[in-house]
Each structure stands twice: as structure tokens, then as C-alpha cells.
Amino acid sequence: MVSFAAGPVERGRGGDIEQAWFRLAQGLDKFNPDALRERTDELVQVAGKSDIRRMTSLALALVAHARTQASTQAEVTITQAIRLDAGCPEAWFALANVRLGRANLASGVVALGRGVYTLFTDPRLDELVGASTILTGVVMLVIGFAVWGILAIRRTVPRLWHDLGEMGAQWRLGPNGVVLGLLIIALPVFAGGDPVWMLIWFFTLCWAYLPAGQRALGALGLLLVAATPTLVELGFRSITHPPNAIFAATEVLSDRRYEPQILEELDALTDTFGEEPDFHRLVGDCYRQFALLDGAAIAYREGLRTASGNAALSEALGTVQYLEGDYNAALQAFKTALETGYDSVVANYNLSLTYAQTYHFRESEDAMAAARQAGDRRLQDLTRGREHDIILPGFTHEEATKMLRRKDPLLLLNRGLSPPPLLRERTVEHPLAIGCVVALILAVLHRLIRQRSGGFAAACLKCGRAFCRRCKLSHESQSYCTQCINIFLKKDMVGIEAQLAKRQQLTRRHFWLRAERRISDLLLPGIGVGFGGRPVLGGALVLLALVSAMLVLVWLPGFISPALMATPIWPLRMLFGGIWAAAAVVAQLLPVEWR
Secondary structure, eight states: OEEEEOOTTTSOOTTHHHHHHHHHHHTSSSOOHHHHHHHHHHHHHHHHHTTOOBOHHHHHHHHHHHTTSOHHHHHHHHHHHHHHOTTOHHHHHHHHHHHHHTTOHHHHHHHHHHHHHHHHHOGGGHHHHHHHHHHHHHHHHHHHHHHHHHHHHHHHHHHHHHHHHHHHHHTTOTTHHHHHHHHHHTGGGGGTOOHHHHHHHHHHHHGGGSOHHHHHHHHHHHHHHHHHHHHHHHHHHHHHSOOOHHHHHHHHHHHTBOOTHHHHHHHTTHHHHTTOHHHHHHHHHHHHHTTOHHHHHHHHHHHHHHOTTOHHHHHHHHHHHHHHTOHHHHHHHHHHHHHTTOOHHHHHHHHHHHHHHTTOHHHHHHHHHHHHHHHHHHHHHHHTTOTTSEEEEOOOHHHHHHHHHTSOHHHHHHTTSSOOOOOGGGTTTSHHHHHHHHHHHHHHHHHHHHHHHTOOOEEOTTTOOEEOGGGSOTTSOSSSOHHHIIIIISGGGSOHHHHHHHHHHHHHHHHHHHHHHHHHHHHSTTHHHHHTTOHHHHHHHHHHHHHHHIIIIIIIIIIIHHHTTTOOOHHHHHHHHHHHHHHHHHHHHSOOOOO
16 A cells, blocks of 8 residues: 655645644634635645545534534535545435435435445445444344245145144054144244244244245255354454454555544554564554654654664655655665665655755666666556655555464454454354254255155145145046035035035135235235245345345444434435335235235
8 A cells, every 4th residue: 555745845744634623613613604615625735735535533523513503504514524524424424414304305315325335435334334234134134034934834834734644644643643743843842942943843844845946945044044143243243343453543544544543542552562663664654644744753763673674664764754854864764675675666766756856866867767677567557647756655454464463362352452253152053053954954854754755745726725645536636625626626516505615715715815915015025925926026025125124124223323423314214114115015016826
């Protein structure tokens, strides 16, 4: 990671940003739009001299102040906050809230879209957004699988019960066959009676009776439930253990963000990393980015005290001396870095600019030629548009990782610099993980045994009654039960009373099936459509409904809003709530055949 800086005349001095912010903050109590814009212009100009692109903490201060203002004033204040940090989602969501509250739909929607975009692109929120998405996604998928599993169980239990009865008859148990069936179905009761285990056991027994596509979906669902403890543990660990100060500092550097409080966090780690030259380079790079050149020089020299031959520290010290205008000292530092093996492209390029500042033009041309010879294309990529600005090498995330690996893991754990290891009993050895894997194995074995022993009971297409091949003659239709064949196909063999009773039974069944379909599509839009013979469309509606419900009920209010200083996010909740409602309406209107 590299950045650029102009010469010392244009370079910002330490404290300039703080002074410009103080002047801006003084005028906030007496609202003056023109003065606010002028002070913001000054602050942006001062930060630009130090190549700082984001002043997030200052932008958040303006967003917080805007909450105390009227909507017209708040919009002006938030707009200036966005100028300080265009990648701040808090500012964009606040602006969308103000504009939509004033019925400025077009500009409000644009601000809302920018807020969503910056929410996923802001490095500050990477850990939170990723971990919270995993947690809420797992929760909603498990809930969706539970609803789907209950419906699948309801549709296949009659066939399972019929086969259990036939098994009891084969074993000549007589009335005790019912007891055997109840014992098999209620087996988890003897293991504690936990409703979760009851549901998993029921699904294990019924899995063999599902169609091929639903069996695959059921297997994936069991694997998801098995992975749930591990995913939940990973998600909570990422939220409760954010990146340590070392990684946070590298993120600040790569993001070109003004965040001087990171210096205090790094200072607290001096006792742990005081003998690491790379640590002092990281601290110095942060000081240099905030235009605190004296502090940067002190940090670099402290690192050179522990490792006098460190080429990267010599190069970094040379950049600070160049920015301070001490070209002779910078010249010596760049030469030392080049002699000790530093990147010849960067070292020769910076050396060339320093020679030019001391009017040694021939040496400057020679150093530039050496830089081009070492890597002309890379030099062009590094200096495109900034041909006369010095290159400022920055401490990278990879270097931070290597530095942390050199430390004792137990020391890092005790200092809170690394997250605790995942416990097996809370992840792969969790009872739910083991139980679901065993359940899937038992489900497959159950299907194989049923296929080899007596096959599976079928359900009558008309009345839903379960029957097997032993219940019917071989030449009869295998789609209808014997009653429906006699009543609807052989009408002359059945009395009118039996026909009327059967038709009344079918009427009641169709009523409850329609009610079941409507209720299921209301609880989880699309699931009834999927069971009704349109699995692709139903699956799409289910996924859309689950994502919308996840965002509205869990993710936005539970994770995102608190992380964004309780920024109002009602527009997003209304948007995704409307999507869920639309999915529910479409699911209710679609014609499906529910059996």
C-alpha cells in the first residue's frame, strides 16, 4: 500500500485539521449555511494536503448534531458531513431519512441507495455486516426449514403410520402393533422429550416418503441445522471480538481515514510490541497520515534503535524528513534504505525527487533511470497522475499478520489481540450438529430398508388415504384407494349413502387443505406454492420472503441500526416489508393444486 504527498510547502502541518474543525464546530450553534459551507471547504482543503480522503469521526459529529436541528437545517448539515466522508453510511441514511420525511422521493431514494452501497463497502463495518448477515441468515433459514419440515411431516405421516401398522401385522402383533408404532414415533420422549429432537426424529422417519427433490432439500436442511452451532459461534465471535488495534490501524491507513484515536490504542500496545521495528513503523505511518510529522519521526527513530538496518524504517524516516524540508537528511535516509535492500523502484524514485530538491539534477536523472530500469510499468502505475509527488509506503494488513504471528498466541489471546479459539463442544461436537448428521444417516438407512423390505405406502390422489400394494389387487389402479375406486370408478357397486358420505368427507378434506395452503402461504409466502406443484416459483417466493423478513425483523433493527448510531432506517424496513407483503399476495393469488 502506498500513498503520495506533495512537497513541504503544500503539506499540511500537525494540528491543522483540528484547528479547522474547531472553527467549523464553533459556528454550529448559530446556524449559518454559508459559513458552514466555507468552514467545510477549509477543512476539506486542509485534509487534502495530507492526502486524507475520509474524516469519518468529524462527519459523524455533524450527523449527530443534525438530529437537534429542523429538517431544512439538518439537510444542509448532513450534506456537509457527506463532503467530509462520502463513504459514511450513517450520513447517507440520515440524509435519506430527512428527504423522505419531507416527501422528496427522488432524492431520498438516491440517498437511500447510496446508504446501502456504503454500508457494504465501508471497511469499518465489514466484520459487523458479514457476521450479522450470517447470524440472521442462519436463523431465518432454520425457521424456514422448520416450517417446511412441519408441512412435509404432515403430508407424509399417514403413509408412515400405515407402514408401521403393516409392519406390526407382519410380525403378528395384533393390537400391540399400534403400541409398536407409537413407541417408534415417540422414541425421543424417552430421551428427554425435547420438542426439537421430536421434530428432527419425525422428519427423519418421514424423509424417505418425500419426492426426490424434496428429499434433497430435506438433506440440505439437516446439514444446515448441523452447521448452525458452528455458524452461530463464528458470527458471535466476530461481533464480540472486532479487529484488534493493529489491524484497525492498517485499515485506517489503507482507507486514508482521519482517525487519531487509533494512536491511543496503539500506544497501549507498546509494552507488547515495543521491540518490534514493524510496530514502530506502523505507529509512525499513522502519525504521518495525520500530518503529525514530529511524532512520526520519533516513532521511526525508535524502530531504528531496535533494528538499525531496517530498510523500510529508513525509507519511512526519509519521507518524513522530505516532508519537513530536511532534504539532506532525507537523502541520507533514502540512500541507506536503498543500500539495505529496500524496494528499488520506490527508493530510487524518492531519491530522484530529493536530489532534484537539492539541485543535483544529474544524480536525480540517474536515480529516476534506475527506478525505471527496476520496473518501469510498476513505476508508471504507482505514479500515474502524481509524477512529482513523493511515494509514501504504508504498513499493510499482510505485514501486520506476519508481525502478529511472531508473537506467542497465548500472549495475544490474553491481551485481547486475537479471538478465542472455537470450542468443539460448541461447534462440531454440539449435540445438535451430531444429532442432525446421525438423523440424516438414519433417514437414508430407513429409506434403503423400506425399499428392500416392502416398499412405501402411497396416498390416494382423491381422498389422501394411505394404502400399500398389500391393500389392493394388482390389477387395480395404483393412484386411488379401494374406496375411491369402488365409489368413483365402479359406482354401480356402492350404495348411495356410502357415496354421499365419501363426498362429504372429500368436501371437508378440500376445505381444510385450502385453509392449510392459505395459512402456510401467509406464514411463509411461497411454501404452499412449492408444495402445490410449482417448486421453482414457490422456492423463489420463499427465498424473497425469508430475506425480506430477515432484514425487517432481525438484521436492520437488531444489528445495523445500533451500529450506525441508531440512525433511522425506517425507509429500508418499509421497502422490504412491502416486498414481503407483495410476495404474500402473489402466493395467495397463484393457482396451485394442493393435495
